[in-house]
Amino acid sequence: xxxxxxxxxxxxxxxxxxxxxxxxxxxxxxxxxxxxxxxxxxxxxxxxxxxxxxxxxxxxxxxxxxxxxxxxxxxxxxxxxxxxxxxxxxxxxxxxxxxxxxxxxxxxxxxxxxxxxxxxxxxxxxxxxxxxxxxxxxxxxxxxxxxxxxxxxxxxxxxxxxxxxxxxxxxxxxxxxxxxxxxxxxxxxxxxxxxxxxxxxxxxxxxxxxxxxxxxxxxxxxxxxxxxxxxxxxxxxxxxxxxxxxxxxxxxxxxxxxxxxxxxxxxxxxxxxxxxxx
Amino acid sequence: xxxxxxxxxxxxxxxxxxxxxxxxxxxxxxxxxxxxxxxxxxxxxxxxxxxxxxxxxxxxxxxxxxxxxxxxxxxxxxxxxxxxxxxxxxxxxxxxxxxxxxxxxxxxxxxxxxxxxxxxxxxxxxxxxxxxxxxxxxxxxxxxxxxxxxxxxxxxxxxxxxxxxxxxxxxxxxxxxxxxxxxxxxxxxxxxxxxxxxxxxxxxxxxxxxxxxxxxxxxxxxxxxxxxxxxxxxxxxxxxxxxxxxxxxxxxxxxxxxxxxxxxxxxxxxxxxxxxxxxxxxxxxxxxxxxxxxxxxxxxxxxxxxxxxxxxxxxxx
Numbered sequence: 001x002x003x004x005x006x007x008x009x010x011x012x013x014x015x016x017x018x019x020x021x022x023x024x025x026x027x028x029x030x031x032x033x034x035x036x037x038x039x040x041x042x043x044x045x046x047x048x049x050x051x052x053x054x055x056x057x058x059x060x061x062x063x064x065x066x067x068x069x070x071x072x073x074x075x076x077x078x079x080x081x082x083x084x085x086x087x088x089x090x091x092x093x094x095x096x097x098x099x100x101x102x103x104x105x106x107x108x109x110x111x112x113x114x115x116x117x118x119x120x121x122x123x124x125x126x127x128x129x130x131x132x133x134x135x136x137x138x139x140x141x142x143x144x145x146x147x148x149x150x151x152x153x154x155x156x157x158x159x160x161x162x163x164x165x166x167x168x169x170x171x172x173x174x175x176x177x178x179x180x181x182x183x184x185x186x187x188x189x190x191x192x193x194x195x196x197x198x199x200x201x202x203x204x205x206x207x208x209x210x211x212x213x214x215x216x217x218x219x220x221x222x223x224x225x226x227x228x229x230x231x232x233x234x235x236x237x238x239x240x241x242x243x244x245x246x247x248x249x250x251x252x253x254x255x256x257x258x259x260x261x262x263x264x265x266x267x268x269x270x271x272x273x274x275x276x277x278x
Numbered sequence: 279x280x281x282x283x284x285x286x287x288x289x290x291x292x293x294x295x296x297x298x299x300x301x302x303x304x305x306x307x308x309x310x311x312x313x314x315x316x317x318x319x320x321x322x323x324x325x326x327x328x329x330x331x332x333x334x335x336x337x338x339x340x341x342x343x344x345x346x347x348x349x350x351x352x353x354x355x356x357x358x359x360x361x362x363x364x365x366x367x368x369x370x371x372x373x374x375x376x377x378x379x380x381x382x383x384x385x386x387x388x389x390x391x392x393x394x395x396x397x398x399x400x401x402x403x404x405x406x407x408x409x410x411x412x413x414x415x416x417x418x419x420x421x422x423x424x425x426x427x428x429x430x431x432x433x434x435x436x437x438x439x440x441x442x443x444x445x446x447x448x449x450x451x452x453x454x455x456x457x458x459x460x461x462x463x464x465x466x467x468x469x470x471x472x473x474x475x476x477x478x479x480x481x482x483x484x485x486x487x488x489x490x491x492x493x494x495x496x497x498x499x500x501x502x503x504x505x506x507x508x509x510x511x512x513x514x515x516x517x518x519x520x521x522x523x524x525x526x527x528x529x530x531x532x533x534x535x536x537x538x539x540x541x542x543x544x545x546x547x548x549x550x551x552x553x554x555x556x557x558x559x560x561x562x563x564x565x566x567x568x569x570x571x572x573x574x575x576x577x578x579x580x581x582x583x584x585x586x587x588x589x590x591x592x593x594x595x
Binding site (some may be wrong): 011013014015017018022024025026027028029031032035039043044045046048088089090092093095096097100101102106110113115116117118119120121122124125126128129130131132133135147148149150151156174183184185203208211212213214215218219228229232233235236241243246247250252254257258261265268269272273274 | 281308311313314315316318319320322323326327329330331333336337342344349389392393395399400401403405407408409410411412413414415416417418419420421422423425426427428429431432433438439468472473476477478480525527528529531535549550553554557558563566567570573574577578580581
């Protein structure tokens with residue numbers, strides 16, 4: 001990555017260090033994805049060069065014994081639904097907490113809850129959710145896992161949306177009020193259009209976190225509702241590990257994240273750095 | 279990218295503005311809409327976090343058996359709590375999780391800081407490096423596990439192949455007692471160093487330039503500048519990142535589940551994994567609930583420590 005115009009040691013050393021780190025980040029991913037294009041034998045004997053073939057991808061996607069497409073659909077349903085729920089609840093909630101006349105302890109309580117909630121291991125929550133879902137008959141349904149993911153991501157979404165809602169100029173909201181806008185009109189015509197970049201940042205992160213979530217999905221889903229991470233874990237749990245299929249499904253599973261990284265890098269950076277303290 | 283509201287100043291983000299500047303104060307508030315807009319968040323909070331916690335608490339004093347979708351609860355008092363403290367697996371889990379969290383987070387912080395420092399000094403390519411380094415953050419934990427299960431495989435993994443090239447005997451990274459926990463720590467460093475890097479870079483980018491110019495005028499060397507200017511000014515960001523990462527590291531589950539399953543023996547047994555086994559694999563719901571309550575208690579102690587550390591850093595120099 002050294003720049004031909006600046007060959008001085010001042011920039012050579014940083015580029016060298018960062019280049020090595022970049023390689024350390026990318027190499028394992030590329031090598032693992034490449035394993036998905038190998039035959040099991042080629043992988044096991046450790047060939048460095050191989051002829052790519054799509055057998056594992058075919059097996060993962062279209063074999064009768066594989067549910068991967070179903071898992072993919074499930075992950076999309078869970079990810080999109082919980083993201084929508086989170087965004088709706090968090091936008092309204094953040095606006096309410098910051099722009100309505102609540103006693104001071106109400107926002108403070110939400111802040112404390114959000115921090116405390118983030119410290120609880122998801123497995124412990126999954127245990128409680130599982131027992132509750134079983135009691136009301138929501139185990140092994142999409143409703144159960146969607147609600148669980150909404151609850152997991154809401155604290156982060158509420159924090160992020162609070163940052164963005166507070167950036168909306170108060171004068172604009174007051175002007176709309178003076179013009180006689182009711183609360184829904186004010187929210188829909190003034191606040192929401194102004195926080196769209198915030199919605200994008202929060203939405204992308206919420207979706208990715210839901211897509212990636214494993215501990216809760218493992219325990220709250222069954223065969224018909226299993227999400228992608230649960231399916232990938234199955235490959236590694238089999239008596240004889242299907243390495244190439246595991247690699248192929250892993251490659252397929254990071255596609256949404258790669259697309260989001262390409263189109264929304266600045267939103268992701270914004271969301272991650274602003275939401276760092278959840 | 280906005281760097282105005284860095285993690286360095288998160289305190290009071292949810293507090294209303296000072297001086298009664300809230301919109302509601304000026305044009306009158308509508309209690310119906312005030313409640314309606316907060317209601318969804320409030321409902322989720324009550325139904326999905328407060329209620330489950332109460333549920334767990336109650337469960338922990340009971341034995342629960344299921345027959346035909348109907349639960350039978352039998353009160354057992356403090357039996358579960360006593361049993362947890364003599365549970366060898368739980369003790370191993372707490373110890374391993376502590377070693378894991380401290381080792382991984384320390385590694386991530388140092389590496390992430392060095393990377394951010396270098397990245398902040400270059401003009402071109404910063405966006406490219408950042409895009410590259412975000413990648414691991416977005417990859418599912420379970421896939422990180424899958425990638426490294428391949429990389430660290432004894433027979434064909436790239437790690438052992440590379441060692442073979444320089445004539446070193448292959449290492450059983452995930453299967454040997456001595457290396458298993460270290461391997462899991464290294465994988466976590468790979469996974470989360472980029473996150474620390476990102477926060478540190480944002481912190482460095484938001485530092486005022488004139489401080490450096492002043493240091494430069496006073497003839498400070500690079501090391502002096504780092505020790506006396508950069509580090510003190512970055513301290514709040516560093517503390518917040520540390521607290522944040524340590525909390526997440528304590529919850530580690532996905533990578534361990536796939537890489538080692540807690541083994542060999544109890545070498546990589548972590549708290550979340552013990553919890554999972556007792557609660558779900560063995561279906562000992564009451565016992566698992568008691569263990570959850572204890573873990574939540576331990577974690578809140580951690581939170582209090584982290585918060586007091588942050589407060590100290592804020593009132594510091």
